[in-house]
Amino acid sequence: MALFRETADVSVRPAVPGDESAVTDVQVAAWRATGVLGEGVIEALDVPAMRERWADAIGSPPGPGFAVFVALEGPDVVGFAAVSPGQVLSLEVLPRAQRAGHGSRLLAAAVDRLRTDGADTVTTWALADDSARAAFLGSSGLGEDGRTRTLATGPREIVEHRWSAQI
Template identity: 85%
Template sequence: MALFRETADVSVRPAVAGDENAVTEVQVAAWRATGVLGEGVIAALDVPAMRARWSSAISSPPGPGFAVLVALDGPDVVGFAAVSPGQVLSLEVLPGSQRAGHGSRLLAAAVDRLRADGSETVTTWSLVDDAARAAFLEASGLGEDGRSRTLATGVREVVEHRWSAQV
């Protein structure tokens, strides 16, 4: 006999102390899965430093309008979004949990947070060669706005395009 849940046990909530481990794991796994950054960049990541930065962002946001949100599947953190005034700084979902609505829930919660903080637009950045993210952003109503930036990773340069929309 199959077990069915009357409601899905999925949600989004503000990150709390202790979530930094899962957030870091999600970020590294998602970046690795895209293949866009390359294994050299992934191998060069300072994971303990990343974890410490997420811990600080969660427990001591740098100012008003900054927040980290996590997507849950049952008790498990499967994704996260980080926001600052007017911007989704990061949005990642575990590769095995993608295409299950977590990214959409995170983006909706992030936009709700931006609106509540008075933002009239939302912007985010996407790696140029990340076709799956570009498709997700486009389906979510964002569009490339003509801006780009180059990030120096210490291994190679990485180019991102900015996406934006009115909220």
């Protein structure tokens, strides 16, 4: 006999030391899946250094208003969001777990944190060619605000657009 639950075993919680490997794996997998960065950029990533930076961000945030949240399916980390004062620095979900509400739950947790810290707006950056992220942000109430920036990644330059909303 199969056991069914009325609700899925999904949640969002603050990241804790030990989550850094899963957060790094989610970030690399999500970046690879978009195809926007290009395989040269992905292959040039220093994954051990990324893991160390996430360990620092989780265990010793650089100041007030910085936090990392993880999305869970059962015990497995399937996504994360990182915030700084007024900004969602990063929000990624494993490709296999996308379109299951994890991104929305992570964004809600991030916005709740920003409000708690006194912010009245939220901003984030999205790659110019990432149409899936643009659709997600737009459906979440954020809009492009006309600001752009160009990041030098080594193999090529990446253009991002800023998205924002009142919260």
